[in-house]
Amino acid sequence: MKKNISFKEASELIMGEANRIKLQSEVIDLYQSLNRVVYNDIKAKISNPQWDNSAMDGFAVRVDDLKQIPATLRIIETIFAGDKPEAKLKKGEAAGIMTGAQIPEGADAVVPVEYTNVEGNFVKIMKKVEKEENIRKSGEDYKKGELLVKKGSKLNPAQIGLIASTGIGKLKVFRNPEVAIIVTGTELTDYKKNLKEGKIYDSNSYSLYAQVLLENCKPFLIKLVKDDKRAIKNSIVRALKKDVLIVSGGISMGKADYVKEVLSDLKGRFIFSKVRQRPGNPFTFLKLNGKPVFLLPGNPVSTEVCFEIYVRPFLQKICGLKNVNQNVINCRIKETIKVKKGKTYFLRVLLKKEEEEVQAFLTGPQGSGIITSMSKADGILIVKEDCEEIKKDCIMPVFPLSWSKFC
Ligand code: AMP
Numbered sequence: 001m002k003k004n005i006s007f008k009e010a011s012e013l014i015m016g017e018a019n020r021i022k023l024q025s026e027v028i029d030l031y032q033s034l035n036r037v038v039y040n041d042i043k044a045k046i047s048n049p050q051w052d053n054s055a056m057d058g059f060a061v062r063v064d065d066l067k068q069i070p071a072t073l074r075i076i077e078t079i080f081a082g083d084k085p086e087a088k089l090k091k092g093e094a095a096g097i098m099t100g101a102q103i104p105e106g107a108d109a110v111v112p113v114e115y116t117n118v119e120g121n122f123v124k125i126m127k128k129v130e131k132e133e134n135i136r137k138s139g140e141d142y143k144k145g146e147l148l149v150k151k152g153s154k155l156n157p158a159q160i161g162l163i164a165s166t167g168i169g170k171l172k173v174f175r176n177p178e179v180a181i182i183v184t185g186t187e188l189t190d191y192k193k194n195l196k197e198g199k200i201y202d203s204n205s206y207s208l209y210a211q212v213l214l215e216n217c218k219p220f221l222i223k224l225v226k227d228d229k230r231a232i233k234n235s236i237v238r239a240l241k242k243d244v245l246i247v248s249g250g251i252s253m254g255k256a257d258y259v260k261e262v263l264s265d266l267k268g269r270f271i272f273s274k275v276r277q278r279p280g281n282p283f284t285f286l287k288l289n290g291k292p293v294f295l296l297p298g299n300p301v302s303t304e305v306c307f308e309i310y311v312r313p314f315l316q317k318i319c320g321l322k323n324v325n326q327n328v329i330n331c332r333i334k335e336t337i338k339v340k341k342g343k344t345y346f347l348r349v350l351l352k353k354e355e356e357e358v359q360a361f362l363t364g365p366q367g368s369g370i371i372t373s374m375s376k377a378d379g380i381l382i383v384k385e386d387c388e389e390i391k392k393d394c395i396m397p398v399f400p401l402s403w404s405k406f407c
């Protein structure tokens, strides 16, 4: 087991494990596919449009018949969207046509209805049109066999519509992992109860549940687990049915911090313990019965930050996402910040868009118990280990929080 490693090494070890996990798939209804990640490249089953069709309500004509304007043409039929045209258009003929209706053979343009006058079985065309004007050509959108959506893309409503347009109503997606969240701490109290002296309300259950949901995984919550070896062991054994385990609290040096001991007894294979970082120094990662287990320190800010920095990209990867979101925004830091060398700092910052640049401001005191430092934040300013001071007005990369509008 590695101990007290750097932020970079911890990230690499975690993503290395993510790459080794065999991902599973399931077939779902297209209606249920929002934010799901596609398992295979999706190719067009047909060309779109399949047939040349009209972009306007009007008359399908032969451009050669419109050399003299106005031109009077005989109406041979009216074609509605969904109809199959009955006849081929011959010299001197026109067909009434609605938007989306198939262009009849022989026609090579559509004159919009506003430039026409109907007189009995005849139509007077008042305006010239170019060849192919107001015709949507077969395959102009996409051609049969063309790649529509790449494997590993997270589906949005427009992509879902695109897939539907080619006649696909069910599709294979990556199965969303089930994530067990075990929240430990004898001091934790349910919101329905009054706080007894010394106790606190449990907030990590709620923030972690929401963070897991935001990554489209299925949370399975085991909360209010006492700092008791048997209670911890039972909760871990229950959680092992899920794909990923997250434990909050009970992993530091305190006399009631039993989580690691219990996991050692269960023959967990520790990959690393502790990271040179603030907040979240005790953060630990292991595998138990082949399942990845993240141990997050219980301080609410440490929990949320460790999730964002480490667990979120891991979950994205095992959800099948090709592009794991680790984008950073270059921001102008609006105050001088002093830190101690030897640790990576994850400072919570509020971001403001100012003309050409994004400015970053600390969200106030940065202690790991200051929950508001996180709730006010848009992003995390990552200060490298060898840095002691960030000077006001310098440009630094900020990692946007998954729920921020800057993400
Ligand atoms: P621990 O990691 O168990 O040593 O906890 C560190 C700090 O975080 C302590 O002050 C705990 O009371 C607090 N804490 C632990 N778990 C939670 C939780 N679920 N919700 C809010 N605070 C917590």
Ligand code: MG
Binding pocket: 184, 185, 186, 227, 249, 250, 298
């Ligand atoms: Mg505790």
